[in-house]
Every structure is written in structure tokens, then in C-alpha cells.
Amino acid sequence: MFDLSSIDPRALxxxxxxxxxxxxERPVSLMSGAGVLAALQSLGVDAQAFDPAERPLQALKDEGFTRAFIALHGRGGEDGTVQGALEWLGIPYTxxxxxxxxxxxxxxxxxxxxLAEGLSTPPHLALSRAELTRERIRAIPDTLGLPVMVKPPHEGSSIGISKAKGYSDMQGAVDLALQYDDELLFETCIDGPELTCAVLGDGPAAQALPVVEIRAVGGEYNFENKYISDATEYVFGSLTATLEAEVQALVLKAYRLLGCRGWGRxxxxxxxxxxxxxxxxxNTSPGMTSHSLVPKAAAQVGLPYPSLCLWLLAQARLDSRA
Incomplete structure (x- = not known):
């Protein structure tokens, strides 16, 4: 599936x-993009940096770009916005x-x-800013139990997320999340290890990569432990073969249900x-930093970072030509 012998970097x-x-998530995206850019250039691809915060998207067409590797994270880059613009411009993207x-x-x-398809995900509540009265906030643990994860549902990289361990923590967690979103997601905190599983490919041919168990300092996989600290451990092979296969099957179903393609985590x-x-x-535009998990998992199946970038770029296409 990951044969690179037929990919000519110059032909891209x-x-x-x-x-x-x-x-x-701009700081994370800057790290991801720098890594991808260096990797592609090292393989002979005519790759150039493009920051949508500094240049209009029309410049992609005007300057003759023929493909785009999306290393943007968060709103405006991972939410269909840039993808829609690239569709309009006719430039295939990853x-x-x-x-x-x-x-x-x-x-x-x-x-x-x-949930509509019977896949397991923690019990949750979704409430708008207008619904978040003090009385309503204090009652959430009565429904979901404690601890409660409080999340801005349109952000990533653990931005704005916190764990409310008691009733007294709820208001502070809500105030933090409301800095990033007008609707909040409250989720029952599942007691156990955190896992991640990447997928490469499309539809029936999509392949789940080895599962990673994340062992963060203090059990908190926050922004610091994701992107800055070197103390977080990423462990392969911690699950039994049966459980590993179960997790991979669940992730593949989740990926296909959303209609994902190319890659995801x-x-x-x-x-x-x-x-x-x-x-x-x-995540449909996963991190590609030195701490990121898709490159770590890809390396486990013989796909080092530069090769992963090249393979992903070769898969670039448009919805209209899917």
C-alpha cells in the first residue's frame, strides 16, 4: 500500500x-509545516511555504501551484474552509x-x-453559551458524574480543555473553554489510558496503523505534554493482539463513517x-511535529517521516475528482 517507487517527486x-x-493552533501548525516542507524538499519536491495568514489564497492559482499539502490545524484550515477554497481554485490537496x-x-x-451507528464514545452534553447559567453548570456532574471533561468542540491540540474534578471546578473550566467557543462539550471522563490510532488511505482500502498508548506526566496529556515536554511516553505494543485489533477496527469504522480520506488520527x-x-x-489534519503521533506510528510500518510526507502528497485530490 505504501509503495513509493512509482512516485516521481518532480512530477508532483x-x-x-x-x-x-x-x-x-497556529504555533503547532508552524512546527508541522516546517517539518513537512523540509522533508519534501529533501526528496526533490518543488515545495514552497504558504501561510494563509500572510497571503491571499488566490495567489495559489496566480503563482501556478499545482498541489497543496495542508499542514494547517484548527479553524480555517482543518474545518473544510480551506478545502472548499482549494476546490474552487481547482488545486488538489491532501x-x-x-x-x-x-x-x-x-x-x-x-x-x-x-452514536447513530452504535460506535462507543463517552456520554456527553452539548450546551450553548446562553444555556450555561450557574445553576445549569453546577448540575452537569449530576448527569455525567465526576470528573467531567470540558471542551470547546471546535478546537484541537487540547486548547481550552480542562478536567473538572469537583463541582467547584466547573465554573472555571467553563470560563476557560468559552474563551474559544460559544458552544461547549461536556464529557464523562473515562478512567484509563489514552490511546491514539492513525489511519492512512481511503474507503475499504484504508489501513489503521499500530495503536499508541500515551503515558503523560501526571496523566494529563495537555498542550505542554503534547508539544513541549520530552517526558511523555508513547508506547507501542502495550495492548494484547485482540484488543489492538478491536481498537483498529473501531477507528476504521469511525474514519469511514465521517467520509475521511488520505489520512487521519x-x-x-x-x-x-x-x-x-x-x-x-x-483529526483530519494531524500534527507533523517532532512530538506528533502519526509519524511515530508510520515509522512502525516502515514509513519514515519524509516518505510519509511524499506518500500523503501523492494522494492529493479534489472532492470533484474523488
């Missing part, structure tokens, strides 16, 4: 590596199309789709009491 044309952008990107970026919508929790996996979210 003039490539825009899109990174930076205007979302709260990753999922407009609809799948938009659905996956909204954690609440994603959960509703998964699902984050999950594994309930300690019965080893049941629960889906948290699907």
Missing part, C-alpha cells in the same frame, strides 16, 4: 505547503474533503454521527475496568 509539480494560518473535514472538526457533530480512552475503547475525536 509546484507544491504549496500550507501552514500557519489564524487559528489558536487529506479529507470539505464535508468530512467540517464534520470531524466539530466534536459534537462527530459524536452524534458515531483518532483519539480514544480505554476504560480500565473492562478494557472497552471509547472514541473521543477524529
Amino acid at each position: 509539480g509546484k507544491v504549496a505547503v500550507m501552514f500557519g494560518g489564524t487559528s489558536a 487529506g479529507s474533503g470539505v464535508a468530512a473535514s467540517a464534520m470531524a472538526m466539530d466534536k459534537t457533530t462527530t459524536k452524534r454521527i458515531w 483518532a483519539d480514544l480512552m480505554l476504560r480500565r475496568s473492562d478494557q472497552k475503547p471509547f472514541l473521543l475525536e477524529m
Whole structure:
């Protein structure tokens, strides 16, 4: 599936590596994009940096770019917005199309789709800013139990997320999340290890990569432990073969239900009491930093970072030509 022998880097044309952008995840995107750009250039691809925060998207067409590698994260880059613009410009791009990107970026919508098809995801409530009275906030743990995860559903990279361990923590967690979103997602906190599983490919041919168990300092896989600290451990092979296969099958179903293509990464929790996996979210433009998990998983199947970037770029296409 990952045969690179037929890919001629020069035949891929003039490539825009899109990174930076205007979302709260801009710092992470800058790191991802720098890595992708260097990798593609090292293989002979005519790849150039393109930051949508600094240049109009029409410049992609005007300057003769023929493909785009999307290394943008968050709103404006991972939510179908840029994908739609590239469709209009007729420039093939990496990753999922407009609809799948938009659905996956909204954690609440994603959960509703998964639940409708019987896939496991933690119990949750979605409430708008107007609904978040003090009385309503204090009552949420009565429904979901404690601890409660409080999330802005349209952000990634753990931005704005916190764990409310008691009733007294709820208001502070809500105030933080409301800095990033006008609708919040409240989720039962599953007790157990956090897992992630990447997928490469499309439809029936999509392949789940090895599952990673994340062991963060203090059990908190926050922004610091994701992108800055070197203390977080990423462990392959910690699951039994049967459980690994179960997680991979669940992730593939989740990926296909959303209509994802190219690549993606699902984050999950594994309930300690019965080893049941629960889906948290699907990332359609995963990180490509030195700490990122898709490159780590791809390396486990013989696809080093530069080769992964080249393979993903070769898969670039438009919804209209899918």
C-alpha cells in the first residue's frame, strides 16, 4: 500500500505547503509545516511555504501551484474552509474533503454521527453559551458524574480543555473553554489510558496503523505534554493482539463513517475496568511535529517521516475528482 517507487517527486509539480494560518493552533501548525516542507524538499519536491495568514489564497492559482499539502490545524484550515477554497481554485490537496473535514472538526457533530451507528464514545452534553447559567453548570456532574471533561468542540491540540474534578471546578473550566467557543462539550471522563490510532488511505482500502498508548506526566496529556515536554511516553505494543485489533477496527469504522480520506488520527480512552475503547475525536489534519503521533506510528510500518510526507502528497485530490 505504501509503495513509493512509482512516485516521481518532480512530477508532483509546484507544491504549496500550507501552514500557519489564524487559528489558536497556529504555533503547532508552524512546527508541522516546517517539518513537512523540509522533508519534501529533501526528496526533490518543488515545495514552497504558504501561510494563509500572510497571503491571499488566490495567489495559489496566480503563482501556478499545482498541489497543496495542508499542514494547517484548527479553524480555517482543518474545518473544510480551506478545502472548499482549494476546490474552487481547482488545486488538489491532501487529506479529507470539505464535508468530512467540517464534520470531524466539530466534536459534537462527530459524536452524534458515531452514536447513530452504535460506535462507543463517552456520554456527553452539548450546551450553548446562553444555556450555561450557574445553576445549569453546577448540575452537569449530576448527569455525567465526576470528573467531567470540558471542551470547546471546535478546537484541537487540547486548547481550552480542562478536567473538572469537583463541582467547584466547573465554573472555571467553563470560563476557560468559552474563551474559544460559544458552544461547549461536556464529557464523562473515562478512567484509563489514552490511546491514539492513525489511519492512512481511503474507503475499504484504508489501513489503521499500530495503536499508541500515551503515558503523560501526571496523566494529563495537555498542550505542554503534547508539544513541549520530552517526558511523555508513547508506547507501542502495550495492548494484547485482540484488543489492538478491536481498537483498529473501531477507528476504521469511525474514519469511514465521517467520509475521511488520505489520512487521519483518532483519539480514544480505554476504560480500565473492562478494557472497552471509547472514541473521543477524529483529526483530519494531524500534527507533523517532532512530538506528533502519526509519524511515530508510520515509522512502525516502515514509513519514515519524509516518505510519509511524499506518500500523503501523492494522494492529493479534489472532492470533484474523488
